[in-house]
Amino acid sequence: MPRSARESRPRSRFPDPPGKRLTAGTVRVATTMAIPAILREHGVEPAPVFAEFGLSPRIYDDPENVIPFATSCALLERCAEKTRCPHFGLLVGQRAGLSMLGPLGYLMQSSPDVRSALQAASRGFRAHNQASVLEFSEEARVATFGYRILDPDLPGRHQIAAGAMAVAFNSLRALCGPRWRPYEVRLAQAAPEDPAPFRRFFEAPIVFGADESSVVFSSDWLDRPPPAADPVLYSMMQKRLGEAARESEDDLVGRLIRILPSMILAGDHALDSVAGRVGLGARTLNRRLAAGGTSVRQLLEQARYGLARQLLQDTHLSAGEIGQRLGYANPSAFTRAFTRWSGKAPAEWRESGTAGKQGR
Secondary structure (H helix, E strand, C coil): CCHHHHHCCCCCCCCCCCCCCCCCCEEECHHHCCHHHHHHHCCCCHHHHHHCCCCCHHHHHCCCCEEEHHHHHHHHHHHHHHHCCCCHHHHHHHCCCHHHHCHHHHHHHCCCCHHHHHHHHHHHHHHCECCEEEEEEEECCEEEEEEEECCCCCCCHHHHHHHHHHHHHHHHHHHHCCCCCCCEEEECCCCCCCCHHHHHHHCCCEEECCCCEEEEEEHHHHHCCCCCCCHHHHHHHHHHHHHHHHHCCCCHHHHHHHHHHHHHHCCCCCHHHHHHHCCCCHHHHHHHHHHCCCCHHHHHHHHHHHHHHHHHHHCCCCHHHHHHHCCCCCHHHHHHHHHHHHCCCHHHHHHCCHHHHHHC
């Protein structure tokens, strides 16, 4: 591997033992606990790989340990390179499920019904990972449970997204039971040379190059109680997650950054809707953001730019189609906006290789 590529990886140093405080841009190691075992199964000793990122092998001794999300993404990419296994992230995610999500997982499995479990997951995911979001929606008897990385330019993000979708799949099967089957699994990444590992695991049609990573299934499952539904445990976990949420509460801007991408793609990002999602009136929201030196309009532009880069990198959608999904009235309006943001027209940005350099 070229020296420059190795030197460009994010590095971090941890005290011994590693810290456990979840902060912005960090993630619990719980859902990637299988990394050392899978490396060894492929004949690769974990310690030297971890050392490239300034990590101690002890980081995976405790699922509550945390590392920077960017480091987790890059580590998975390096593992894929070292093992020559392009679906390494998928293998890691296959070995994780609800229990790896800690209190959030216990809240989900004890919920009164699957809908409540998925709503709790989307609300409380920041207690596990503060650099990505879970998104749940239902429409016309179809439910969608998805995963979105907030920074579309992280090296290795496709590895971690594939793993996250495996965890989501395992979680849904645990909540719905062994008879549950999805309609399809959508992955925001280009189709790999060999898609067979994905097809074998998900046992469902796979849509590569999608505009989001998600599992799509019948909403008939949403009203069913999970096999482990338990009102006492559910109440206890609600209280515990509420305390954790208060400790790690996003500031207002952070909360908006997390919710705006899905609102944009849903076409529901009017000021009143945005304010309602954070429990404020429109005037109060504007006033508080202005005091912090920003505005809803600026944050919407930032979210649109991130979504535009992600869609240009991960899909074959035309610039016009992307602009339409982001709420622009016509292709020229989107082209002007993207050129203002990046200095290049969308097609030029995509063709120049910028997307490939930032996305891998």
